[in-house]
Amino acid sequence: MKIIDLTMPIIDGMEVYSGDPPVNISLNSTIEEDGFEVRSLAFGSHTGTHVDAFSHMHQGKQSIDEIGLTQFCGKAMRVDASINFPENTGLFFNEEVNMDKFEKICSVQPPFVGGMLSEELEWNLLKQEIVTYTDLVSLENIPLGEPFTFFGLPLTINNGDGSPVRAIALLNER
Known part of the structure; x- marks a missing residue:
């Protein structure tokens, strides 16, 4: 089994989406002074590689702590427009994807979709209760059209x- 990390590192002062809180990471305690090391973390819920809950864009929809864990992991495939999308399989795109793929995506009922999604596509996928992942890295290292197992578990953040x-x-x- 080969593991590919798709996660963007969270770094103090990193670039964030316009309007999101800045990333501040600072050393709070040190081994030399306190006998242990602890950092203080301050950043938004959509920092770095992240998953969006349905409530991100739709009032009254499920928050991240209300969505079942099975929707954040499972069978997945990196796809593009030339591939028939598999049913009930998470879909990942290594190129920008717009609303022109919405019906094709929804027709195969994926539990999650990730990649460079337009805001309009993301809004519509979340409305259909398909979680979305953004700011993934290294997707090009996953063979196109070959199934793999994906894990992208969120923190249990109340609401x-x-x-x-x-x-x-x-x-x-192989």
């Missing part, structure tokens, strides 16, 4: 509209 995740792809080695 959370999203969460940073550690996203990984597990590939079967």
